[in-house]
Amino acid sequence: MNSIIWLVAIPLLGALLCTVFPRLANRIGWMFAAGNMLAALLVMHTVSQEGAFHYVIGGWSQGLGIALFADSLTALMVVMSAIIALAVSIYSTAYFTDTKKQAFYWPLWLLLLTALNALFVSADLFNLYVTLELLGLAAAALTAMGGSKEALSAAIRYLLIGLIGSLTFLAGVVLVYTAYGTLDIAVLTQQFQNNKVSWAIATLMTLGLMIKAALLPMHFWLPPAHANAPAPVSAVLSALVVKAAIYLMLRLWPDIFYPLANIGISYVLGGLGAAAIMWGSYQALRAQRIKLLAAYSTVAQVGYLFLGLSLIIVLPDGELRHAVMVGVVLLALTHAFAKAALFLAAGVIMQRGGHDRISDLDGTAQTLPVTTFTLALACVALIGLPPSGAFLGKWQLLTVLLHEGLWFWIIVVLSGSLLSAAYAFRLLGHAFGKKNIPHKRLAIGLEELPALVLSLIATLVLAFASAPVAKFIQPLSGVSQ
Amino acid sequence: MLIDQILYGLCGIVLFTFGLRIAFSPVHFLRRLLAINVAGAGLFLLLLSVAYRGFDQAPDAVPHALVLTGIVVAFSATALAVALARQLQNRDKENE
Numbered sequence: 036m037n038s039i040i041w042l043v044a045i046p047l048l049g050a051l052l053c054t055v056f057p058r059l060a061n062r063i064g065w066m067f068a069a070g071n072m073l074a075a076l077l078v079m080h081t082v083s084q085e086g087a088f089h090y091v092i093g094g095w096s097q098g099l100g101i102a103l104f105a106d107s108l109t110a111l112m113v114v115m116s117a118i119i120a121l122a123v124s125i126y127s128t129a130y131f132t133d134t135k136k137q138a139f140y141w142p143l144w145l146l147l148l149t150a151l152n153a154l155f156v157s158a159d160l161f162n163l164y165v166t167l168e169l170l171g172l173a174a175a176a177l178t179a180m181g182g183s184k185e186a187l188s189a190a191i192r193y194l195l196i197g198l199i200g201s202l203t204f205l206a207g208v209v210l211v212y213t214a215y216g217t218l219d220i221a222v223l224t225q226q227f228q229n230n231k232v233s234w235a236i237a238t239l240m241t242l243g244l245m246i247k248a249a250l251l252p253m254h255f256w257l258p259p260a261h262a263n264a265p266a267p268v269s270a271v272l273s274a275l276v277v278k279a280a281i282y283l284m285l286r287l288w289p290d291i292f293y294p295l296a297n298i299g300i301s302y303v304l305g306g307l308g309a310a311a312i313m314w315g316s317y318q319a320l321r322a323q324r325i326k327l328l329a330a331y332s333t334v335a336q337v338g339y340l341f342l343g344l345s346l347i348i349v350l351p352d353g354e355l356r357h358a359v360m361v362g363v364v365l366l367a368l369t370h371a372f373a374k375a376a377l378f379l380a381a382g383v384i385m386q387r388g389g390h391d392r393i394s395d396l397d398g399t400a401q402t403l404p405v406t407t408f409t410l411a412l413a414c415v416a417l418i419g420l421p422p423s424g425a426f427l428g429k430w431q432l433l434t435v436l437l438h439e440g441l442w443f444w445i446i447v448v449l450s451g452s453l454l455s456a457a458y459a460f461r462l463l464g465h466a467f468g469k470k471n472i473p474h475k476r477l478a479i480g481l482e483e484l485p486a487l488v489l490s491l492i493a494t495l496v497l498a499f500a501s502a503p504v505a506k507f508i509q510p511l512s513g514v515s516q
Numbered sequence: 517m518l519i520d521q522i523l524y525g526l527c528g529i530v531l532f533t534f535g536l537r538i539a540f541s542p543v544h545f546l547r548r549l550l551a552i553n554v555a556g557a558g559l560f561l562l563l564l565s566v567a568y569r570g571f572d573q574a575p576d577a578v579p580h581a582l583v584l585t586g587i588v589v590a591f592s593a594t595a596l597a598v599a600l601a602r603q604l605q606n607r608d609k610e611n612e
Contacts (some may be wrong), residue, residue, distance in 0.1 A: 169589075202552065
């Protein structure tokens with residue numbers, strides 16, 4: 036028995052139990068999220084001891100059974116999701132007070148976690164398609180739990196666009212089987228050649244993942260879906276579900292598609308990333324509500340990750356490429372923790388104050404000091420101020436860009452940070468604004484703690500953990516297996 | 517017989533592109549949902565044509581398994597989409 040299998044088994048079992056015992060869903064739910072955390076740590080331990088490993092369920096021969104795979108990137112993603120999942124789960128026990136809603140929420144949320152974990156550890160392209168689709172279904176159903184008319188129509192749009200994305204990905208998978216007769220990533224990495232079919236495969240899969248990752252110009256579905264879902268759901272969608280598509284890009288391009296890498300594709304992906312940074316930050320600056328601001332900021336952050344990816348694609352294997360890889364992973368981790376914290380904090384503000392309009396936030400620092408502190412920490416991480424993980428990530432990115440003399444990208448990264456500082460301070464300016472409210476003693480609600488912990492991880496823990504993380508990520512090579 | 521295989525494959529590709537074309541256009545939700553299903557069916561047709569290995573040989577079983585899985589996934593996605601659309605419709609009726 037291998038530790039990796041628990042990553043899928045534990046949340047799946049939890050989802051089933053929550054369906055069978057809806058009255059106990061709250062308790063079962065967070066316990067299984069904690070169990071998932073143990074499984075994730077176990078996988079990370081195995082990877083750090085033995086390196087990357089393969090596992091075939093049931094001992095079937097290669098190509099028949101379901102193959103699972105974990106390396107350092109997988110381990111980091113899995114642990115990141117597990118920490119955020121636990122925090123969101125604890126928050127959800129306080130957020131959904133209605134037992135009927137709990138009975139809907141917990142099975143869907145644990146199924147989403149199952150799909151996410153399965154996606155991270157899949158070693159086979161078709162399983163990646165299935166998990167991508169499952170993730171989209173669970174995410175759309177959870178979005179609809181917002182209940183409002185806007186939430187429902189956003190959920191439908193999210194579902195349809197997600198279906199189009201995964202179908203496009205599937206078209207690439209079908210062509211892979213037609214051309215190479217295998218779907219195993221490790222085998223494909225060795226057999227992949229630079230020809231017309233391969234280009235069609237790469238184009239289809241990349242387009243599908245661009246839709247799923249909400250890269251500009253395919254971002255239009257993200258803000259309504261993320262802004263209208265219930266707070267814990269928005270946190271998971273923005274922090275984790277978007278990352279799944281980016282994780283796949285990081286998996287596919289340096290490994291399977293390595294023979295296709297050229298400067299042209301790098302400029303296309305980098306250019307779209309740069310446009311996403313500017314457009315997302317600008318829209319976040321104009322947003323009237325915290326959740327909409329957070330959603331547009333996700334569009335911008337996806338841009339940074341694609342900009343980094345465009346460098347990973349063209350740089351030859353070596354120190355520079357490793358530096359970019361570390362930068363991208365740090366940015367992805369920081370964004371996940373900070374954005375989850377921001378959405379959870381927005382949820383607290385909405386539940387206490389009844390709204391999340393930025394212009395009416397004055398006095399929040401007096402009524403909800405802890406949550407306002409959380410907002411501030413999350414903003415520090417989103418701007419990329421030191422000592423957050425994003426600061427170190429951007430630093431890595433800028434160092435390589437300087438070394439390569441890519442001035443235009445440097446301007447984009449710096450002005451993007453400036454814009455994000457602008458929208459963050461606009462939010463904080465109102466949150467810290469004074470209002471005549473009778474003085475109260477400092478009180479911390481249980482539902483404020485998960486967001487606080489997440490924002491502390493984004494700003495402080497990741498800063499200290501960056502060196503071990505950099506060491507942990509093995510230098511990726513074109514033919515890694 | 518090889519001609520048949522190419523014909524089926526091409527037919528699948530045509531269905532896929534037509535389906536996606538409609539799925540991206542601003543038509544009624546149900547038409548877009550059906551178009552996505554047509555596109556999916558096109559891909560399954562292409563995958564099945566790949567499974568053919570000659571008249572007197574058993575077809576490749578892997579694409580069959582993939583198509584079966586794909587059909588189940590497509591079915592659940594369609595069901596979820598229709599369920600959500602019905603909820604939205606009910607909401608509209610309440611407001612009237």
